[in-house]
Amino acid sequence: MVCPIRRGQSRHRTRSGQATTCGTHLWPGVRLLRSLLILLVLSGIWVGCGADREPGDLFGSIEEDVLVLDGTLIVDQPLPFIYVRRTADPGQVYDEASYGVTDARVELTAGDTQWSYEADPASPGRYRPPTPTPMVEPSKAYRLEVRIDGEVAGGVTTTPGRMNLRRTVLLDEKTLEVVDVLVPFSAGADSSFASPTNRLIYREGVLEMQLAEPVAGAIAYQLSLTGLDRDSDFVIDANFLEEEDYEEFDREGASPPLEVDEGLARVPWFAVAFEGRHILRLFAIDENWFDFIRTNLSDDDGGGFGGLAGDAFERPIFRLDGAIGLFGSAAADSVGIVVLPRPDGD
Known part of the structure; x- marks a missing residue:
């Protein structure tokens, strides 16, 4: 968490x-x-x-x-x-x-x-x-x-210290049992994006990054998500949003500084706004980086x-x-995911 x-x-x-x-x-x-x-x-x-x-x-x-x-x-x-x-x-x-x-x-x-x-x-x-x-x-x-x-x-x-990302998994949202283990970026970007386990239906399941151990010297953590397909459509749809509100969404974003409890970092679906390929990164950050983003x-x-x-x-x-x-520093690891729209369009 x-x-x-x-x-x-x-x-x-x-x-x-x-x-x-x-x-x-x-x-x-x-x-x-x-x-x-x-x-x-x-x-x-x-x-x-x-x-x-x-x-x-x-x-x-x-x-x-x-x-x-x-x-x-x-x-x-x-x-x-x-x-x-x-x-x-x-x-x-x-x-x-x-x-x-x-x-x-x-x-x-x-x-x-x-x-x-x-x-x-x-x-x-x-x-x-x-x-x-x-x-x-x-x-x-x-x-x-x-x-x-x-x-x-x-x-x-x-x-x-070095980050040891044990695995990134998709959990069943009710039982929290592992449904799929995602292929990391360390296996190659093409392999990560091409893997069926890395193709995720929007708002289906819980995406979790699991550390093997805490990163030595890290003050806090930060998650970031970068969309690579610049012309992909929205997956987010909220009836209280006006047309001009959609123009404010960015294809890259990051969390506030996080405390990773028990080495588990769960990625909220509200972080995702677009279909297509994304790079999900977990940073273990130093004090300079931490102070900068928490006061930004x-x-x-x-x-x-x-x-x-x-x-x-x-x-x-x-x-x-x-x-x-x-002027700051971090240890990091990443995984490639492909976000798919919900079949029912909901």
Whole structure:
């Protein structure tokens, strides 16, 4: 079982301004719940993150021309790109080419090893790791340092241990007995999507990811779902939703931070809005990632759903020196599923 978790909060007040990147969208069903709540109480408690966000929707009220760092390390994956940009004037349309920083010195250090990143001419503000690219190691501290004309910014993340996802299963919703065992992504993406056990009828059964053991050093967990078939139809149908409400649904989303009880993470069907192929991921996240998503604001002026209703964070917790953004890490595993509409269309 999983449940949202919370920790102590801190508040920040700064002058009005806008930032430049978007966090992870929340489950599509969060929007559905919000629409229903609007009908009932005329204000949404839970809110999501739209795909077409204005600059600054992610970071709340901040100053113009603030340095933004973005990099997430995934255990047993290659070192990632690091993004270095600046916040924009709230009255201007954000242009990545204009606000990407191209003259930074970007270095990543782990123990006695240091890697120098190079600016990517194909994408202003993006910095590439060296080649051959080293893999991210488990349970290790990584330090990011960015220098720009006398400015120094950066942060530290300690990666969680390796994730051992024992299996992903479909349970009978009444007896909770295992009906099917899904083929994981580790067996190959084609095998995962092609397996009959991975073809799931919408709202039929309970989808559960089972860990062999807790991930060492993980502060919390997060589930994400990414739809790959961009033209697939909706499987969700609610009579209280208007036509324009459907335009707000995203093909990728993620949960708030979760506490995985007894190593079992169940995926709610309200996370699914579309037919077709999806990648379901389970992340075991570090403290930086956890604080960022639990305090993340939405594109509405209500409370965020990164933590719990009532937390009322005015801006996320960044855990960076001299910049805002996210430098965090996680261990992860994934499975491919194909969502099929219900035969009765219900």
